[in-house]
Amino acid sequence: MSTKRVVRSATHAGSWYLGDKASLDRQLIDFLGNVPAASFEHGPLPVPDARIIIAPHAGYSYSGPTAAWAYKTWDVSKVERVFLLGPSHHVYLSNCAITQCTEYETPMGNIPIDTKTIDELNDTGKFQKMSKTADEEEHSLEMHLPYIYKILSESEGGIRPLVPIMVGALSARSEREFGELLSPYLSDPKNGFVISTDFCHWGTRFGYTNYVDDPDCENVRSLNSSSYFSSSSRRHSSVNPEVPIYKSIEIMDYKGMDVSSGGSHAEWTEYLSRTKNTICGRHPLGVLIAGIEHLGNNGVELALEQRMPVPGTGPAEVVAKENLTGEEALKYRFGKIYWVQYKQSSHCKNLSDSSVSYASGFAKA
Numbered sequence: 001m002s003t004k005r006v007v008r009s010a011t012h013a014g015s016w017y018l019g020d021k022a023s024l025d026r027q028l029i030d031f032l033g034n035v036p037a038a039s040f041e042h043g044p045l046p047v048p049d050a051r052i053i054i055a056p057h058a059g060y061s062y063s064g065p066t067a068a069w070a071y072k073t074w075d076v077s078k079v080e081r082v083f084l085l086g087p088s089h090h091v092y093l094s095n096c097a098i099t100q101c102t103e104y105e106t107p108m109g110n111i112p113i114d115t116k117t118i119d120e121l122n123d124t125g126k127f128q129k130m131s132k133t134a135d136e137e138e139h140s141l142e143m144h145l146p147y148i149y150k151i152l153s154e155s156e157g158g159i160r161p162l163v164p165i166m167v168g169a170l171s172a173r174s175e176r177e178f179g180e181l182l183s184p185y186l187s188d189p190k191n192g193f194v195i196s197t198d199f200c201h202w203g204t205r206f207g208y209t210n211y212v213d214d215p216d217c218e219n220v221r222s223l224n225s226s227s228y229f230s231s232s233s234r235r236h237s238s239v240n241p242e243v244p245i246y247k248s249i250e251i252m253d254y255k256g257m258d259v260s261s262g263g264s265h266a267e268w269t270e271y272l273s274r275t276k277n278t279i280c281g282r283h284p285l286g287v288l289i290a291g292i293e294h295l296g297n298n299g300v301e302l303a304l305e306q307r308m309p310v311p312g313t314g315p316a317e318v319v320a321k322e323n324l325t326g327e328e329a330l331k332y333r334f335g336k337i338y339w340v341q342y343k344q345s346s347h348c349k350n351l352s353d354s355s356v357s358y359a360s361g362f363a364k365a
Contacts, residue, residue, distance in 0.1 A: 093168025197281020203354025
């Protein structure tokens with residue numbers, strides 16, 4: 001990468017989030033302060049060894065409070081660089097793209113790019129390079145920068161460099177390939193990871209009105225003006241009266257979170273194929289799941305001292321993996337995703353309504 005200084009401007013500051021440094025800092029303090037540390041069921045914050053987090057990327061008035069739950073869990077004590085993976089909303093990509101900038105601007109201060117690691121990724125021949133315009137148009141990466149800056153600047157190591165990756169519309173095979181490519185970085189405790197995704201985008205304006213009323217999402221059907229109302233009585237004909245639309249969205253999202261926690265990339269792609277859930281960061285999340293699964297298949301596991309389970313999820317004592325079976329063993333798996341917060345922008349009750357879902361999670365690695 002060229003040594004010329006190239007700064008990606010904070011193009012969404014002042015619109016999607018506050019552009020004033022002091023005001024933005026106060027807002028983040030409020031968001032993080034509202035995560036109930038004293039009663040947090042997943043133990044002390046940050047969660048030890050939770051160097052992988054998943055968080056939303058909508059405007060802060062919508063998703064900022066939910067994102068705070070992920071960032072509150074984030075353990076950066078050993079981290080020397082941060083990988084940031086987000087979906088592409090404006091440019092079609094069939095693979096992944098890396099930045100050509102040397103710094104990312106935030107209202108709170110700039111974050112340097114880890115150009116050495118960017119060069120390593122470029123040398124694989126698998127990555128495209130983002131144009132500066134495409135880089136600055138994409139909000140899925142930028143919306144995490146103030147949080148990343150805030151957490152790093154207040155940690156012992158201070159600001160560490162960033163490795164931003166724009167993830168395109170990957171096939172299942174490509175997700176596995178990029179997961180395997182990134183797996184050495186995932187297994188290195190010196191690397192933090194932030195996965196950027198919102199969950200279900202529901203409503204006719206998103207072109208998605210699927211509905212389910214069973215927890216396994218087996219009976220997926222699409223609502224439209226003719227199926228939603230019966231022509232004679234105008235009553236809801238496709239909606240179970242005990243499962244309003246917003247509850248259906250929750251069922252689909254929770255099923256997706258459950259599948260992602262299971263760690264099987266094949267099950268993740270099958271879930272998406274079946275529900276068509278409009279999880280905009282499904283490909284970055286798919287890369288993460290594939291990478292973690294690849295490491296597990298190759299014998300990577302949590303170190304013994306890391307196996308104290310998240311409180312409320314298993315035995316209180318540290319135990320060796322060989323002494324565990326079935327569900328208990330899964331709780332000690334490298335990179336198991338724990339979801340800690342979920343919200344919807346609004347509660348859809350009618351076909352004319354719309355909403356976007358937000359979820360936050362972490363993984364110990």
